[in-house]
Amino acid sequence: MSVVDATLGAGYTVGDFLLIVAAGFVVLAIGMLYRAVKGPTMQDRVLAVNVLGTNTVVILAILGAALSEPTFLDIALVYALLNFLMAIAISKFTVERGGVL
Amino acid sequence: MTGTVSPAVAQVTAIEASLFVFVVLTALATAFARDVLAAVIVFGAYSLGMAALYTFYRAPDVAMTEAAISAGVTTVLLLLTLAKTTRIDHEAVFESVNYPAAGAAGLLFAGLAITMVDVPAVGSPDAPVWSNPDVTQWYLAETYAETGVENTVMAVLAAFRGFDTFGEAVVVFAAGIAALIVLRREVFA
Known part of the structure; x- marks a missing residue:
């Protein structure tokens, strides 16, 4: 029996609690989306999408813990790397047009 | 349902x-x-x-x-x-x-x-894949005799729906050419 199966009370396990925490992070992501959509400048959007990506890495890590699937951490790592790539590509694009990579 | x-x-x-x-x-x-x-x-x-x-x-x-x-x-x-x-x-x-x-x-x-x-x-056990095993079993039993391919999944992809896969290959080819044009390269290297 792992930690995530331990009972917290009222029939909820640690895994259930972690899933609710992950849902809370998704609700935060919906809030961050406002900045990504509204802008007004591209720098705002790049930062917003970077924060969203970091948030997704956190969500994926929590999901991995809640569902007892350590392989989810690999996806979180891939996302952390790609998030960086995305931010660099969009930043370079806004500074010098044509220079994406 | x-x-x-x-x-x-x-x-x-x-x-x-x-x-x-x-x-x-x-x-x-x-x-x-x-x-x-x-x-x-x-x-x-x-x-x-x-x-x-x-x-x-x-x-x-x-x-x-x-x-x-x-x-x-x-x-x-x-x-x-x-x-x-x-x-x-x-x-x-x-x-x-x-x-x-x-x-x-x-x-x-x-x-x-x-x-x-x-x-x-x-x-669900009522899913057509399970409730109609004749089709799935036919593929498992007849694939080698029909196509000569040992792997059933591979046979479905490359033989039974070969034209579909051919269309997909054309799409991938077109995407590769489009990527080369955007990257201004002659070859992938």
Whole structure:
């Protein structure tokens, strides 16, 4: 029996609690989306999408813990790397047009 | 199952519901963004939500592909394409709604949504794949005699639906050429 199966009370396990925490992070992501959509400048959007990506890495890590699937951490790592790539590509694009990579 | 909501639809957890809201909002923002660069950026956020959703549904391989292709490669390719075209600066954040197009999309969505009611629940023994084993067993039994291919999955891909796979290969070829044009290269090296 792992930690995530331990009972917290009222029939909820640690895994259930972690899933609710992950849902809370998704609700935060919906809030961050406002900045990504509204802008007004591209720098705002790049930062917003970077924060969203970091948030997704956190969500994926929590999901991995809640569902007892350590392989989810690999996806979180891939996302952390790609998030960086995305931010660099969009930043370079806004500074010098044509220079994406 | 006709007319009843399948159990998979009934038990939507908090994380699924919040991810659905996030994905739908990002998809709508991508469709309605007036500025192309803003649409590309919000589309990156959309793929973040989709990857989290795939991960929650225990499909880490699909989530990994979504992360690598949608967030990474697609964003870079779209930006490269934008760099070779003109981007007009707009005052308005959102595009005005094209009602005929929105109506057509809504009708298509409604048509697809009607079919969702009849989709069997995950792992259901009533799913056609299990309730009609004659078809599956025929493929397992006759594949080698019919095609000479030992792997049944490979035989379905390359022999039974070979023209379909050929069409897919043409699409991949066209995508490769388009990527080369955008990257201004002669070969992939």
